[in-house]
Amino acid sequence: MALRFEVVIVGAGPAGLAAAITLARAGVEVIIFERGEHPGSKNVMGGVLYRHPTETIVPRFYQEAPLERPVVEQRLWLLTDEAALTLGYKSMTFAGEPYNAFTVLRARFDRWLAEQAVAAGALLINETVVEDLLWEKDRVVGVRAGRAEGDVRAEVVILAEGANSLLTQKAGLKKDGINTNQLAVAVKEIIALPREKIEDRFNLEEGQGCTIELLGDATKGMMGTAFIYTNKDSLSVGVGVLLSSLVRRRLNPNDLLEHLKSHPMVRRLLTGGESKEYQGHLIPEGGYRAIPKLYGNGVLVAGDAAMLVNGIHREGSNLAMTSGLLAAKTILAAREKGDYSAANLAPYREMLAESFVLQDLQKYQRAPFFFDQNPHFFTLYPQLLSRAAREFLTVDNVPKGEKQKRIWREITAERSRIQLAGDLYHFWRVMG
């Protein structure tokens, strides 16, 4: 006889655990399957966790969760091969409650979040891959785990399986196969450094953290970003680029990371550090237009599996948690009626559409396609801006008016006025 739970959750990442915590607290019988040795062991993100959405799941989590550093400063670096144009914001209001964001190491944080789910009454089963869904006619009625006697029946299944969303495909919510335009690949290294060195090199007070996002030469001009985040006694250094551009350029992500680490603006930040971990992962960056159908009879999709990632603002875990929370709320409402058919799960999509999750993704819906088709935003413009800055800042007795003319000539040599106007217009439409 198959095992029976009210809700099966596939994947113990932020989406699955947010749903599990919410459901278990409401007294629902929940089982969560995690393929890794423990939650977090297979999960990768750059490492920024946002306070607000996390608090909707676990109030005051920052008092006990394993966090690295509160982020007080965010920097943006536009790199060319030998220079950087930088922009940043630092505020001491981010250094204390209520906080804005923290750097985290997922192997520790996810494990802690899972403990909250278990404490609330959810059953967590690690090292178990869910291989298939159980069906009765057109409704999902459970899952098949890759172990002997692995069938588990459920009223409803939440798929929070991550970027490689095979079950979402099997559920018929998403087309089969991998679309390289919709997936980014990110690689990241964790580099150990003594905390004093981190604080000195990044101009930080004790315990505080900063993030640097890097564009342009950081990704060899490919669509994507690189990042450097400060942890307690290590740095997370990584690059994420669209799979299709890697394929086109015949590059592998490790070379990109080495390229970044050896950049003159970056090298000195890492000097003397000891590489501790190397991680790679897929990031679903298809944006709004690539979002699968989010529910069916007896099934909901959340987090990365649902493509809920905002690549422009490097947000993902917050969208994941919010979607997990809303999936749980939808289930609680459907439970009152005792009916988990698609019609009763439809409010999930409506709630997501009303929240920042779908609104943000909709706002940038043209971005993935646009930047993929217009690579000069990541290649030419960083170059031009950098040259303009160099020209303007070089003191050589040339009048400033003449310098401005020179800069303009240099720009228009590469891009006609009409093209520039077009770029500006489209950029505004895509990002504004």
Next chain:
Amino acid sequence: MLQMVVCVKQVPDTAEVRIDPRTNTLVRAGVPAIINPFDAHAVEAAVRLKEKYGGRVTALSMGPLQAEEVLRRALGMGADRAILLTDRAFAGSDTLATSYILARAIEALSRETPVDLVFCGKQAIDGDTAQVGPGIATRLGFTQLTYCMAIDAVDLEQGYIQVQRKLEGKREIIRGRLPALLTVVKDLNELSYLSLPALIRAALATITTWNKDNLDLDPAQIGLKGSPTSVRRIFAPPARPGGEIIPGEPRAAAATLVARLVQMKIIADK
């Protein structure tokens, strides 16, 4: 019906342990804990004997409350119950004190039903002493069978067990009187992949905890007080100097290598 006890230890995953170069101690912070790999094979062996001869398997561990996790693993593998010996007074126990406490616990279990077999891993991968198993056997007066790589037979009526011991370059087939304590090597068996119901059962099982008051213990023999061993120094072995690669085409390189080895008096000149 065999009454079996398996001693399991929670150890840091040595694949992830580093040595602090300044203090020369193991950096355990943030390192995941796992079941001592040899102990997993010990549990597997006991469970297989239970399937063959009938009986009951009790998993026993001493450690902090987090050690529950390895006991759950043992339950998932098929152990029938799990007991955690946990008490602040046990902290700092060396192998002498640890084997004393474990032996006392097994004696307590024997008062319920006499224990026929105790299993331990050949050693723990953190301390590598291989002393606790033999220590328990000596204290209990059990037959001591170390480095078992196969269990050929158990005969409860005649009261013996026949095992194969793994020795350097050979194996020893030996028959010992019950009750006996076996320490096991990995060759003994392949770990089974657990079924889902077994995993769920383990996750939901309650684990009995015993503290010092549940056992009849001499306070002078437990914890730091009962531990004569003190660690003078732990150090990482010096890094090995890099070797030398003899370049060239194979035949010439081999000749150079031979000449060098002869010169170093590692091989004889013929």
